[in-house]
Amino acid sequence: MSSDTSRFPIGDHCIVERVRTTFDIQPVVDMHTHLYAPAFDRGAEDGDERLLLYGIDELLAYHYFVDEVFRVLEPGSLTPAAFWAMPTPERADLVWRNLFVERPPVSEACVGLIDILTSLGLDPAEPDLAGYRSWFAARDIDTHIDEVMRLSGVERIVMTNEPFSDLERPRWEAGVDPDPRFAAVVRVDPIVEQWPSACERLAAWGYDVREDLSGQTTAEVRRFLDEWIERTSPVYLACSLSPAFRYASDGDAPSIVRRLFDECLVRAAREHGLMLALMIGAKRAVHPEMRLAGDGLGRADVDQVAALARTHQDVTFLITMLSRENQHELCVAARKFSNLLPFGCWWYVNTTSQIREITRTRLELLGTSFIPQHSDARVLEQLIYKWRQSRRLIADCVAERYVLTEAAGARVTDAAIKADAERLLRGNFVERVAGWTAG
Numbered sequence: 181m182s183s184d185t186s187r188f189p190i191g192d193h194c195i196v197e198r199v200r201t202t203f204d205i206q207p208v209v210d211m212h213t214h215l216y217a218p219a220f221d222r223g224a225e226d227g228d229e230r231l232l233l234y235g236i237d238e239l240l241a242y243h244y245f246v247d248e249v250f251r252v253l254e255p256g257s258l259t260p261a262a263f264w265a266m267p268t269p270e271r272a273d274l275v276w277r278n279l280f281v282e283r284p285p286v287s288e289a290c291v292g293l294i295d296i297l298t299s300l301g302l303d304p305a306e307p308d309l310a311g312y313r314s315w316f317a318a319r320d321i322d323t324h325i326d327e328v329m330r331l332s333g334v335e336r337i338v339m340t341n342e343p344f345s346d347l348e349r350p351r352w353e354a355g356v357d358p359d360p361r362f363a364a365v366v367r368v369d370p371i372v373e374q375w376p377s378a379c380e381r382l383a384a385w386g387y388d389v390r391e392d393l394s395g396q397t398t399a400e401v402r403r404f405l406d407e408w409i410e411r412t413s414p415v416y417l418a419c420s421l422s423p424a425f426r427y428a429s430d431g432d433a434p435s436i437v438r439r440l441f442d443e444c445l446v447r448a449a450r451e452h453g454l455m456l457a458l459m460i461g462a463k464r465a466v467h468p469e470m471r472l473a474g475d476g477l478g479r480a481d482v483d484q485v486a487a488l489a490r491t492h493q494d495v496t497f498l499i500t501m502l503s504r505e506n507q508h509e510l511c512v513a514a515r516k517f518s519n520l521l522p523f524g525c526w527w528y529v530n531t532t533s534q535i536r537e538i539t540r541t542r543l544e545l546l547g548t549s550f551i552p553q554h555s556d557a558r559v560l561e562q563l564i565y566k567w568r569q570s571r572r573l574i575a576d577c578v579a580e581r582y583v584l585t586e587a588a589g590a591r592v593t594d595a596a597i598k599a600d601a602e603r604l605l606r607g608n609f610v611e612r613v614a615g616w617t618a619g
């Protein structure tokens with residue numbers, strides 16, 4: 181057996197190939213992305229902001245590369261303001277030159293982009309973007325979506341739909357044709373994270389709400405949620421929360437946040453038979469000038485998650501946390517409360533080393549009763565590299581467990597491997613979505 185413990189005990193055990201092959205072909209339901217069905221951009225004119233992002237310029241404009249390119253530019257040679265003033269193609273050229281031409285691509289996002297180009301049959305060593313641009317420009321978007329979903333083995337793409345987004349809300353209000361390849365989610369961070377400003381906007385939209393939650397406020401917030409659930413038919417409700425999230429009460433009186441959860445978000449989830457996804461740990465705008473690239477992370481308090489699960493044991497909470505330090509605690513909380521469903525290796529822990537560490541911990545503590553991954557893709561073609569990488573890492577972690585299972589004397593059949601791949605890559609999610617249609 182190899183001495184390299186990073187491969188312990190997987191080695192070249194025959195079961196490894198059976199597991200890898202099974203996971204490679206298992207259709208995936210990607211339960212958290214920022215992708216949109218093309219119908220959201222129907223009627224958009226040239227120059228209009230698009231919701232569905234795809235193609236080489238958007239791939240290189242991805243906020244992960246913004247962080248990384250500023251680290252290699254000559255200090256002071258470019259301010260974030262000057263960077264954002266550049267048109268997208270110019271920003272893409274800058275990223276390509278600095279992160280791919282002038283040095284080998286090494287980071288997760290950089291290697292991922294190379295995987296995308298080669299998977300699409302393109303030479304990843306072009307000195308500039310002209311060739312890629314004409315290739316993508318020739319693609320029909322619906323055919324391209326189907327091809328990317330085929331290459332990534334994604335059966336259905338779950339969107340992140342934001343009623344508080346001034347770009348997205350009008351598209352819904354104008355009417356969006358459903359697309360069976362995409363499922364909706366109602367995402368309402370502002371209600372919890374920026375209640376005062378959310379309250380003002382709800383009031384402006386005609387809801388009788390007050391910042392102190394007096395009067396009909398929580399009933400009106402429920403009406404807002406009910407209307408968006410009616411409009412979008414979401415597969416779950418979602419909210420991201422800062423590391424400082426507190427569900428506890430302030431003394432005897434429940435806090436504003438607690439009432440917004442108990443009387444609005446959780447009640448809406450319960451009454452509509454939906455899961456509530458909480459994405460916890462993002463410190464928004466730690467470097468505001470970097471815009472979407474300016475978010476950081478912090479360690480959150482898993483006791484707050486446990487308190488929610490304990491108070492509402494009839495509601496399933498999908499939970500993902502951004503801090504590496506929260507991952508083991510979340511697994512233990514999920515052992516205590518079966519209505520906690522850990523999902524994904526989110527954002528800054530969506531890296532080779534962290535996916536391996538987190539998935540190993542989850543398998544050791546939770547068996548196969550969790551959702552190992554989502555892509556968080558913001559640009560369509562990212563599905564290709566994110567799922568190729570995660571399938572293999574998850575498969576190898578599962579294979580490690582099977583090797584130990586068999587070493588202890590049990591046998592793991594091909595049917596059992598297939599069943600585990602199905603539950604991990606789609607079943608643990610879709611079986612908790614009432615009326616799930618496979619697209």
Ligand code: FIX
Pocket residue numbers: 214340420459462472526527556558
């Ligand atoms: O809150 C979220 O859904 C995060 O995933 C995003 O805000 C973040 O920008 C992202 O796309 C990370 O991968």
Ligand code: ZN
Pocket residue numbers: 212213214556
């Ligand atoms: Zn996301």
